[in-house]
């Protein structure tokens with residue numbers, strides 16, 4: 092396994108599309124969401140005040156944070172509830188990991204492009 096990869100040990104069939112799954116990774120706690128059969132991985136805790144995004148409501152490929160309602164596109168990580176585009180901390184996208192399939196059929200994550208500590212990204216459970 093390459094150093095920039097992390098084998099979750101989970102198979103796609105083990106994920107419940109209705110219950111996103113938090114998982115500790117070398118880059119902090121991430122969450123696995125199933126969107127129309129596709130597995131996407133974003134930081135598990137909200138970039139606002141670290142609300143549990145994996146407990147948020149999911150609709151149309153977007154997750155709404157259960158604490159204050161910030162909404163993010165799960166495929167791009169972009170915040171989508173802003174009335175007009177903004178820059179700065181409020182507009183920072185979620186940290187994401189690319190999800191691939193390992194040799195044994197388990198889900199393998201690739202390191203996020205941005206280091207988590209540089210983006211106010213995932214923390215550990």
Ligand code: FES
Nearest residue numbers: 137140142156159
């Ligand atoms: S902690 Fe997520 S919107 Fe505030």
